Amino acid sequence: MIGKIRISMALGLVVAGSSILVPLQILSMKTGWWPETIILKIWHRMIVRALGMRIHVRGALSDSRPLLVASNHISWTDIMVLGSMVDVKFIARADMEGWPLIGMLSKLQRTVFIERERKRSSGDQASxxxxxxxxxxxxxxxxxxxTGDGNMVLPFKSTLFGAASMAISEGAAEQVFIQPLAIVYTRLHGVPLGRRHRPIAAWIGDEDLMPHLKVLMAQGGLDVEVHFGDPVAFSKGSNRKETARLMESQVRDMMRAALADPRPSQ
Known part of the structure; x- marks a missing residue:
């Protein structure tokens, strides 16, 4: 019963809020009357509140530019969590463009969609x-x-760092800063999530969105930690594979630290 009440209240908040915020965001994108990220932050914060998530942050988004943030990925909610805190844009799989709600939101924040299986288009996307x-x-x-199950970091794909190399080779920048970021779901209703229950927050593979969304809305009370590492400079002589391994290692260390000693719920 409580779960159904949570779902009804969360859906009501999202529908009512979106009916106001989506037109405002479209107007912002067309006119430039105010920064686009203002409406997006409000929208993301509304989703986070509807899902009952509590966010704990360590570190901060780097002020250095150009900046590429290398993160692990557990669920579509990662985007909501990050978007509610900082002014960032996302790089996503091409098939997400057609997803209901998520695809629309992605377009409204000018997400870059990449087709990882099509090498012909990879150059244009990196550019x-x-x-x-x-x-x-x-x-x-x-x-x-x-996406992973929240228990471990999967290997980072060095090919996805091609944009950093291209920014330098095209003369757009002398160097690109790459910052590691770990997203970790740690508690449910204040109780630390163990290995068995941590996948509650995860959205993996071909799992349907709506059943997963209903579970999150019915549960509520998730704690998520966002850990920003120190950025490293990627220049003309940098090795893409070594950089990918370095970012993977740092993200894995931050995830392990968060899982071993999760911040208390507040």
Whole structure:
């Protein structure tokens, strides 16, 4: 019964809020009357509140530009969590563009969609990401190329760091800063999530969105930690594979630290 009440209240908040915020965001994108990220932050914070999430932050988004943020990926909620806190743009799988609600939101925040299986288009996509970074956008790259179950970090794909190399080779920047970021779901209703229950927050593979969304809304009370590491400079002589391994190692260390000693719920 309580779960059904939570779902009804969360859906009511999202529907009512979106009916106001989506037109405002479209107006902002067309006219430039106010920064686009203002409405997006409000929208993301509304979703986070509807889901009953509590966010704990360690570190901060780097002020250095151009900036590529290399993060692990657990669920679509990662985007809501980050978007509620900082001004960033996202790099996402091409198929997300057609998803209900998520696809619409992605377009409204100018997400770059990449087709990882089509090598012909990868150059153009990397060029667009490089251009966006050169213009000052902090771009978030989910470097695993997939979602994990929240218990471990999957190997980072070095090919996804091609945009950093292209930004330099095209003369858009002399160097690109790459910052590691760990997203960790740690508690449910104040109780630490163990290995068995941590996948409650995860959205993996071909799992349908709506059943997963209903579970999150019915449960509520999730704690998520966001850990920002120190950025490293990527320049003309930098090795893409070594950089990917370094980012993966740092994100894994931050995740392990959060799981071993999760912040208390507040």
């Amino acid at each position: 667009e990401i490089a251009s966006r970074m050169a213009k000052g956008d902090a771009m978030v790259l989910f470097a695993e190329g997939s």
